[in-house]
Amino acid sequence: MSSSTLTIAMPKGRIFEEAVQLLREAEYILPPEFEDSRKLILEIEEANLRFILAKPMDVPTYVEHGVADVGIAGKDVMLEEKRNVYEVLDLGISRCYLAVAGIPGTELDTVAPKIATKYPNVASSYFRSQGKQVEIIKLNGSIELAPLIGLADRIVDIVSTGRTLKENGLVETEKIIDITSRFIVNPVSYRIKANAVDEMVHRLDKVIEGKEIAR
Amino acid sequence: MTKPLVFEKPLGMRDTLPDLYEIKSKSRSAMEQAVQKWGYRFMQTPTVEYYDTVGEASATLEQQLFKLLDQEGKTLVLRPDMTAPIARVAASTMQGHSQPMRIAYSANVFRAQQQEGGHPAEFEQFGVELIGDGSTSADGEVIALMIETLEHVGLRNFQVAVGHLGYVDVLFKEILGTDERVEKLKRFLYEKNYVGYKQHVKNLPLSSIDQKRLLDFLHLRGENKLEDAEKLITSTRGYEAIEELHALRECLKAFGVNEITTLDLTLVSHMTYYTGVVFEGYAPKLGSPISNGGRYDDLLGKFDNKAKATGFGIDLDYLMEAIQTAETKPFTHCVIFSEKHRKEAYAFVRKLRDQGGMVVAQDIKGIGSLDAYTEQFSNVTYYLGKEEGGEQ
Numbered sequence: 001m002s003s004s005t006l007t008i009a010m011p012k013g014r015i016f017e018e019a020v021q022l023l024r025e026a027e028y029i030l031p032p033e034f035e036d037s038r039k040l041i042l043e044i045e046e047a048n049l050r051f052i053l054a055k056p057m058d059v060p061t062y063v064e065h066g067v068a069d070v071g072i073a074g075k076d077v078m079l080e081e082k083r084n085v086y087e088v089l090d091l092g093i094s095r096c097y098l099a100v101a102g103i104p105g106t107e108l109d110t111v112a113p114k115i116a117t118k119y120p121n122v123a124s125s126y127f128r129s130q131g132k133q134v135e136i137i138k139l140n141g142s143i144e145l146a147p148l149i150g151l152a153d154r155i156v157d158i159v160s161t162g163r164t165l166k167e168n169g170l171v172e173t174e175k176i177i178d179i180t181s182r183f184i185v186n187p188v189s190y191r192i193k194a195n196a197v198d199e200m201v202h203r204l205d206k207v208i209e210g211k212e213i214a215r
Numbered sequence: 216m217t218k219p220l221v222f223e224k225p226l227g228m229r230d231t232l233p234d235l236y237e238i239k240s241k242s243r244s245a246m247e248q249a250v251q252k253w254g255y256r257f258m259q260t261p262t263v264e265y266y267d268t269v270g271e272a273s274a275t276l277e278q279q280l281f282k283l284l285d286q287e288g289k290t291l292v293l294r295p296d297m298t299a300p301i302a303r304v305a306a307s308t309m310q311g312h313s314q315p316m317r318i319a320y321s322a323n324v325f326r327a328q329q330q331e332g333g334h335p336a337e338f339e340q341f342g343v344e345l346i347g348d349g350s351t352s353a354d355g356e357v358i359a360l361m362i363e364t365l366e367h368v369g370l371r372n373f374q375v376a377v378g379h380l381g382y383v384d385v386l387f388k389e390i391l392g393t394d395e396r397v398e399k400l401k402r403f404l405y406e407k408n409y410v411g412y413k414q415h416v417k418n419l420p421l422s423s424i425d426q427k428r429l430l431d432f433l434h435l436r437g438e439n440k441l442e443d444a445e446k447l448i449t450s451t452r453g454y455e456a457i458e459e460l461h462a463l464r465e466c467l468k469a470f471g472v473n474e475i476t477t478l479d480l481t482l483v484s485h486m487t488y489y490t491g492v493v494f495e496g497y498a499p500k501l502g503s504p505i506s507n508g509g510r511y512d513d514l515l516g517k518f519d520n521k522a523k524a525t526g527f528g529i530d531l532d533y534l535m536e537a538i539q540t541a542e543t544k545p546f547t548h549c550v551i552f553s554e555k556h557r558k559e560a561y562a563f564v565r566k567l568r569d570q571g572g573m574v575v576a577q578d579i580k581g582i583g584s585l586d587a588y589t590e591q592f593s594n595v596t597y598y599l600g601k602e603e604g605g606e607q
Contacts, residue, residue, distance in 0.1 A: 065333060066502020084503075086407040090414075182410060188497045188504065191376050191479065194437060 005048050006189075006196045009063055009071035011056035015181055018093040019072045026203040048196070060085055060184060069189035070197060075179045076158060080119045086190050088201055089183035092208050096160035098122060098176040101147075103169065108132070108153050116146030116155045123156040126176050144168040227328040227336025239339070239535060242368045243321055246341050246529070249367040253360050255319035255343045260300035262323075266290035272517045273299040274488040279326045281336075293325035297340055298511065298526060305346045306520030314347025314522060321531075334503075335532055342508070342528035346515070349523035351459055354492040354510060355466030361496060361506055361527040362472045369538050373498045373505065375475055376436075377463070378482030380509075381491045382444065382456040386432060389450050390425045400429070404483040409433060435480035444480055463492060484509065492525070498537040505533045547573045549589060552598035554578065560598035 010019055017035060024030060028047060042051040054062055059073040060083035071085075076098055078087060098119070113134045117123040120136045127134045137152055144164055146152040158179065159165065159172060183204060185197055224230070231239065247257070263283075264270065267290070270280055275295035283291050294300055297320045305316060321341045328336045343360060345353050358375060365373060383404070387397040396419075403412035416429045428447050435444050441464065445457050460478070467473045476494075484493050484507060493509030508527030515522045548567060552560035560576060567574045575592070579599060582588045589595045 064502065066500070084407070087410050090410045186502055187407065188502055191436075191477070191495075192374055192497045192499055194477075 004193070004196060005050055006070060006193060006200065007050045007052060007068045009052050009054050009059045009068035009073075011059050011072055011074070011181075012053050013056060015056060015072065015074060015094045016053075019091070019181065022091060022093055022204065022207060025207045026200075028203075057081070063184050063186050066186045066188055068186070069193055070183065070185045070200065072181055073184050074181050075177075076119065076122070078182060078184070079122050079177070082121070084187065086185040086187060087182050088185050088190075089204055089208065091181045091183055091204065092211060094181045095179070096158050097178045098156065099159045099172045100126075100154050100156055100174040100176065101144075101159070101165050101170045101172045102154040103147050104171045106147075106153065108134070113154070114152040116143055116152035117157060118143060119156055122176070126156065144170055225336070227334060229335050229337070235535065239531060242534065242538070243339075243341065243531065245368045246364050247319075247321065249364045250319045250343055250360060253317070253356075253363075255317040255360075257319045257321070258301070258304070259320070259322065260294070260297070260304060262294060263291050264294055264300060264303075266292045268518070269294060269299045269303055272302065272514060274485050275326055279328075281325045281327050294322075295326050296324050296528065297322055297342060298344060298528070299514070301344050302346075302511075302514045302520075302524065303518050305344075305522065305524075306515050306518030310520065315353070316346045317343065318346065319343045339531040340528045341531050342526055344524055344526035346524040347522040348525070349512065351462040351466055351492075353525055354463055355470055357508060357525050357527050358467060358476065358492075358494055359470035359472045361494075361508065361529065362475055364529065365496065365506065365534070368534065370498060370505075370534065373475070373496055373537075374477060375472075375494055375496045376479040376482050377467075377476050377492065377494045378479050378484075379456055379460055379492055380483065380489050382448075382453070382460065382480055383432075383483060385450065385453045385456050386428070386447055389448070389453060390421065390428060391419075398486070401483060402486065404481060405486050433481060435478070437477060437479070440478050440480070444478075459491070488514070494527070496529075498533075501533055501537050503530075503533060505530055505537055546593045547575060547591075548594045548596065549575045549577060549592040550596045550598065551577050551579050551582070551585075551589070553600065554580070555600070556598035563596070563598070 010016060020030060020034060028049070030044065034042065040053050044050070052062065052068055056074060057077050059071040060077060060081045062068040063071040063085045064083040072091065074094060113132065114137055115123050115127065115134045116137045116139050118139060118141070120138050124134070124136050137146070139146060143155045143157045146155055147170065148168060154173065156176065162172065165172060183201065190197055266280070266282060270290070270292040273295045280295055281293040285291055301318055301320065305318070309316065319342070321339065323337055324340050325337050328334055343357060345357055358377065362375060383401065384397060387400055388394070391397050391400065400412065400415060403409070403415060412433065413430065416426055419426070431443070431447060434440070441457070441460055444460070448454060448457060464473065467476055482493055482495060484495065488511055489509040490512040491510035494507065495504040496506035498505045506527055506529040508525070510523070510525040512523040515524060550560050550564050564574050564576045
């Protein structure tokens with residue numbers, strides 16, 4: 001592997017396909033079996049690229065430590081993890097938002113309001129900014145369960161279509177912030193591999209701008 | 216809370232084992248020689264300082280300080296860097312010394328890790344401070360010396376980005392008018408959030424020309440950008456900053472280090488600490504800068520002294536990772552003796568040591584497995600019974 005190879009941390013799951021699509025639109029030639037592979041490291045020598053496939057929440061960690069030069073991470077993850085990386089581009093993909101939700105007609109407990117979430121830092125700073133002290137309960141998935149079963153008064157989670165909330169009889173009470181995926185860069189790679197990074201930023205930016213105009 | 220197990224250390228604390236220690240101390244002395252040649256003199260300061268003086272003045276974030284209390288209840292900190300303590304000394308104890316002063320240090324500093332491992336909480340910093348010199352030559356000198364020091368320990372293929380916070384402040388002030396707005400926009404740069412920066416600029420009530428100036432600013436990184444930077448400026452103070460950057464470029468050329476340095480005006484390494492030229496050194500395959508520094512003309516003011524100053528610091532632990540020297544084991548000789556032959560053995564050992572050898576003298580009684588023990592030495596001599604003086 002040459003020293004000019006760019007290592008890209010990609011988020012597995014929901015964002016992955018859209019991210020791959022975007023890279024293809026930016027004229028990066030990725031093999032057709034890219035999506036189906038179970039490998040965690042994929043090298044594309046002709047393009048001088050190496051992809052690593054990580055949990056979305058872990059993408060900024062790989063980039064901060066410099067084992068990946070660049071990465072694609074949701075703004076939700078960026079807000080939660082507060083990693084020391086450059087957030088260079090808003091890719092405009094995987095649009096969704098962070099919101100507070102609960103059982104309709106219920107109020108926050110006055111003594112110890114409990115909030116269940118995958119995003120303890122985001123939730124905590126949001127309620128602080130609203131002048132409320134709450135107790136955070138960290139969960140790793142199926143957050144909607146928490147209010148239904150009496151674990152928490154409210155949840156803070158990602159909403160994309162709102163279907164999961166609806167099917168479980170929950171309503172959104174407050175919207176916190178809009179979320180899209182971001183192109184992030186390690187601070188050292190941003191300078192020492194400036195050419196390769198700038199090239200990628202430029203090509204992605206062109207695709208995004210084209211979409212903006214079309215929208 | 217569980218009680219720590221016997222082998223555990225506080226988060227971010229690391230041991231330096233003999234192999235690493237030797238490489239580290241060798242590198243340290245190479246770096247010491249390099250800066251001494253430029254007339255810098257070493258000094259030490261206490262490990263513990265007052266929070267209200269050095270703690271407040273330091274560039275380290277509050278939550279990264281290790282704090283403790285003294286008997287009177289005053290808050291103390293383990294020094295988070297060496298620049299603030301040296302500024303304290305320069306402004307007080309060494310106030311009478313004629314300036315410019317050239318000071319060097321090599322010391323352990325402490326920064327608490329919040330989130331997780333991966334970064335040391337105690338690490339050795341090596342650096343210099345040039346105090347009482349506000350000239351561009353001084354800025355050039357510390358950058359050139361940093362490069363020479365890194366080269367002297369064998370680091371190759373590294374790069375140095377050079378920015379100027381004076382330029383950033385002036386440009387933003389020209390366009391935005393108030394310090395408050397300048398600070399708000401600058402914070403996006405400091406947090407490396409360019410998406411937020413661009414959104415913020417687009418929402419500001421500015422003419423499209425001024426918005427473009429702020430957006431173009433993000434591209435002031437790389438070769439030949441000084442001319443572009445000049446085009447964005449309209450005020451006299453702005454041109455002064457540009458003049459300084461031109462002068463610095465000439466200065467770095469004179470030092471012969473312009474190939475290694477790149478202008479990068481987007482570099483904002485701290486919100487308030489640095490006042491002019493700032494720089495960071497990067498080595499391939501390391502995720503964090505290996506060294507950094509800059510001009511901090513306001514710091515000594517916090518210790519009631521107006522001297523201008525600049526300096527650099529190198530993170531010795533990162534440097535060790537970057538040079539990854541395939542150091543061979545030092546040549547060591549072991550002399551194994553029995554009590555009966557101790558006297559001759561010691562005489563032999565002394566002779567070898569006088570000749571400059573590294574020699575271990577070991578009583579045979581103290582060894583468990585002879586083969587396993589002798590394996591680590593390059594040469595073994597026995598003073599035992601009949602085989603005395605015989606070599607293996």
